[in-house]
Amino acid sequence: MTSVATIPVIGAPSRSPSAIIVRKLFRRKLVLAGAAILVVVTLLALFAPWVTPYDPMAMKISDRIQSPRAAHWFGTDELGRDVFSRVVFGARYSLTIGALVVLISVTGGVLLGLTAGFFRRLDGPIMRLVDAMMSFPDILLAIALVAVLGTSMTNVILALAIVYTPRVARVVRASTLVVRELLFIEAARALGVSTWRILFIHILNNIASPILVQATFIFAYAVLAEAGLSFLGVGVPPDLPTWGTMIASGQQFAHQAIWLVVFPGVAIVLAALSLQMVGDGFRDLLDPKLRKAM
Amino acid sequence: MTRYLASRFAGMVIVMLLVATIVFFITRLAPGDPAAVMLGDQATAADIAKLRTSYGLDKPLPLQFGYWLGELVHGNLGQSIFLQRPVTQALLERAEPTFFLTLFSIAIATLIGVPCGIIAAVWRGKTIDQFFSGFAMLGASIPSFWFGLILMQIFAVSLGWFPVAGYGDPGAPLSDRLHHLVLPSIVLGVVNSALILRFTRASMLDVLGDDHIRTARAKGLSEASVILRHALRNALIPVLTVLGLTFALLIGGAIVTETVFGLPGVGNLVVSAVLRRDYPVIQGALLVIAGLYVLINLAIDLLYLVVDPRVKY
């Protein structure tokens, strides 16, 4: 839901809601910290090949299981690979997967939610489907989907996107129901503006904020979910250096080489935490009633 | 009221039918041949074909679905391919650890989340609030399997206070079993307390700002009385919703935690079933869990009727 001040009047120059939000955002320290961590992680991921001292896949059997030291900041794993390089490259995988999951689930969710919210006759059936999908615990549904599709990065992304689409759909629908009743929408319809424009330009513009909040949290959930799936062995193939697979192969050496488990785990926590801090910040700036729509 | 119940029930049936359809088609479209897995590595093509026929795996998909639905209505979830026993029996055999794990985890999560949430709300903005809110955010960012591994290393392996894994020997007493559940319950409980804490805090803040609270304060009632008698009752109502949500989170968390701690529960069964392509078990578990979730949500909504006088259907 958006506050009155940000509803644009047709024809008048709009003060973009996003600009207002961004300005308010930076006044809160927690959000700033979260954003900073996120930026660092993203930069590391983007510039991974230049930032890492070793090739994450390079094996050197004679150097296996070394504790953190100058030559290897995070130590080496059971095949002599540098853990720091692997953790940094792991960021690439996690962020990519998270971003793609968000992209697909938001697209799907928006389409479903707008349709359900705007067209009364489609509301019932669509929301029943959404309810059915949300009756499954996330990980369970994801596991079942990956079992069907096969373990690969693409399929993990697809599976998680399917899992989170209903959430977005619900939020979008709830907001659409409210915005639909606003006076300016009626006015637009009376003026003969096409349904497409109403839906995708006017309504969407006004529900952008709750979608943004959802998107940020889904990013965090996706990162955590992928780690869990890979740990169970039903996520990305285990030879890919994601944080989840690293913990999975590291656990049998946990006693003598705890660093194999600690560092990828801390990376997951930092990524998820920073995303949630930013998401929280977004949410706190909007109408408090928004919290219930989640 | 009856109309409300009737319409809720009808809605529930539709949702469950959709759930059943989703479940069936998800698992049936998977590649891999369960008949070959069950017969072992020496199976001939003829043996496999014979088994497929006996499980009805060679009939057209819609026909299989119809047959399966019919069995469902009779409470028959089919026969596990790998375990060679009815799915219902397999699920019941594994239900105990998961049940206790979920129970204890919810208890721990509530015992941590609710009081801390209240305290955070009452002393909003102060250090204690920041600490609890920070803790809540951290809890929501920690992968439960990682947390489980770390706790296992410290308390089970290094300190030896708890057994490392498993659920105890066959025939072990209940107390031994519960001993095995302590660490896993703490893991799930702490991680899920985050959500409960935040929700309780938010709900309390909402209520504390309400008119009737101001009236109570204006009347001169002590702060403790205001909080405990007037605010709490109203604040806890929305927390009920979260408990429903938490159940879903817990089942998901249980799947991972059972794997880490080697608990022979339903979650572990699902993971093995997926790895072994045991369709009937995957389907049965998905159905039962989704069904439970729907029922729990219905129960919570009914609970609202009792608890919240403002709610009228």
Add this chain to the structure above:
Amino acid sequence: MFRTAIRNLWSSPFGLSHSAPRVALAAVAVATALGFAGGSALAAPVRGGAANIAMIGEPQTLDPMASTADLVGIITQHVYELLYTFDANWNVTPMLAESMPAISKDGLVYTIPLRKGVKFHNGKEMTSDDVVASLKRWQDTAPRGKAVAKEIKSLEAKGPNTIVITLNRPYAPLLAHLALPNGFAAIMAKDSIATPLTQFIGTGPYMFKERKPDQYVQLVRYDGYSARKEPASGYAGKREAWIDELRFIPVPNANTRVEGSLSGQYQFADLLPVESYARLENAPNVKPVLTSPFGFPYLVLNTKQGPLTSVTLRQAVEAALNNADMMGAGFGDPKFYTTEASHYARNTPFYSTAGTENYGKGDAKKAATLVANGKYDGTPIKILTSQQYDFHYRMALVMAENLKAAGFKVDMQVVDWSTLIQRRNDPALWDIYITHSAVLPDPTLTPPQLGDGAPGWWSSPAKEAALSALNAEADPKKRGALWGSVQAVVFTEVPYIRVGYFNSVTARSPKLEGYVAMPWPFFWNTWLDK
């Protein structure tokens, strides 16, 4: 071993008073005679108790003929017995057979006398009908059985206590195949025979009680067991079920097996990661058991379908692999493995250097040349492996890098062990898979690719010629030399690649006495101290 026995004389508590020294000396004599492999064999066996035995996973089946998986054999060998078995020196020794068979001069007819009065778990006495029915089923169901079936002209009962096997041509390994407790020729009660097997009625010292998949397989002592009289040696001789109940518990997570051993939860844990050896050595309530050598990891190449049908490309794979690195990745400390090119160790009669110049040293250049010669078209090589045996997976990772360095494209497929076992039967699904085998005394016993029909589907005139010569020769001294020709063919045609030798680490509770380490662990003649 004598010194260990003497040392234990002073350290182990007897619980006896004045007769201690005499009992001790007698016990030492008994210990040496019984061939116990060191350890405190001097405490008297105690009847009772239940043993928790942690295994690497859930057995796919309890039908000993249906699977060559070690897991299945280990469990079912307590329930079923064979006609013959191996003693501590790997000599074929009679088990359910009364004595060694009478073999005709031309080596074609084996007359096997059966023991009388041996009872099945259902109380019925074993007769030649049961044996014939079991062996026929073995020939139909087990891969070893199917291979042996080709050599057998007829199999008949001659009266209630004798069976006669007639061969097509002399086949020296016949008895060894009948004795091997893996994919084995179990003697089952005729009435219980069915496919799939639902009743497990054998003659062994333990009988099947209950199976809860993913939780345990429970075996209990069979009180009507007919034991042999000879002293125990290896798998042979007298078998006593001291322990009341054996519980085989699937624990797929190696870490959990280790921790469970350390905490005393498991009285025995199979196949532990070698990294844990140091911890196990220093811990008070667990004794690690290092079996050296235990086995060899080997890679099977698909000669029937896919890019590796080309011999040149298979040779490229052989040259590309750095076997030393693979062993290092798999087992870590050199104390746990040997990088050895010859398929048999130096102190065995089958040691040969034939073909060993082709043993892979990670020569990417030589491999790349072969890749070009073989006109590799870029089809990814599908490597099938599982994480359930942790060393398989690590070796596969090294292999993938080695192959890529030679110019191959690689498609790693990591699945769970049950899926791998299923997939390896389909030539369309893999090009290389990894497995391992225990070191066995006769070359034809392992790997199964030396037989027929095993995944890999290796068959060639050179193979037939070399193997026929080997199998026709009954004199053990001459067989050694003949093995060399077979080995040479293997190195040239590359149907499989043996990577090296490794030692296995298992762990037992100090309370589990009488345990003798053999490739497939067994628990008769063991007991639990109070």
